[in-house]
Amino acid sequence: MLHNRFFRSILAAWLLLIAPATWADTVLVAVAANFTKPMTEIAEAFEKSTGHSAKLSFGSSGKFVSQIENGAPFEVFMAADAENAIKLQNAGLAVADTRFTYALGKLVLWSATPGLVDEQGQILSKDGFKHLALADPKLAPYGAAALEVLKHMGLFEKLQPLFVLGENISQTHQFVSTGNAELGFLALSQVIADGKIGSGSGWIVPDDRHAPIRQDAILLSKGVENPAAPALLQFLKAPQAQTIIRKYGYNLPNQP
DSSP states (O other): OHHHHHHHHHHHHHHHHHHHHHHOOEEEEEEEGGGHHHHHHHHHHHHHHHSOEEEEEEEOHHHHHHHHHTTOOOSEEEOSSSHHHHHHHHTTSBOGGGOEEEEEOOEEEEESSTTTSOTTOGGGGSSSOSOEEEEOTTTOHHHHHHHHHHHHTTOHHHHGGGEEEESSHHHHHHHHHTTSSSEEEEEGGGTEETTEEOSSEEEEOOGGGSOOOEEEEEEBGGGTTOTHHHHHHHHHTSHHHHHHHHHTTOBOTTOO
16 A cells, blocks of 8 residues: 555655646747847746746848748747738638737937937937948838938938848847947847946837837747647737836837
């Protein structure tokens, strides 16, 4: 009798140990480059909370669309806008009723040099720089938003010859942080620390200077049979994930 009880105890303990591994899945996620920092943190919390893991790839939304159209195995797409997610939805490569806005992006004009960028962005009207970095507007929504800002300010034609285009917002940040461009338009999430711009100097662009940067997530067709894919989308709506999103300077839909 004691032997049987001991055996059952060992078996129960063993089942508890293997259960997470048995039921856990990995989801392949294409993530807009601006969301690198928060998504890395969210993925860690997601695994601790659910047992599922997320394999993240970061890049420009436009390039991800091309890759997915050509058969890339991604199961969840987290775009830097709504349009690219809708494009995949309309092409039958994503599940329509799963699309939602997970974050509202913030644009910042930033320089690694302290004091170079003033809090009103007036540096753009002056001659204190030779290179202005922005993400390629054809591929990256933050680059498109930067063009809107410059046109709103009447500076597009004057500054266009100074453009240094990054393939995505991460490469754009690299241009500015290394000094290859004196300043550039980035995602606030790339330079924020403890609720403010952590180093260098910057101007947080007012939201009324460009169309809202609505960042949409959607379940891709290849993720329908993977339980980890809808689980990740659901986790993005949870308070734990939304706290992380706000920490990096994003707003949330229907919240100030």
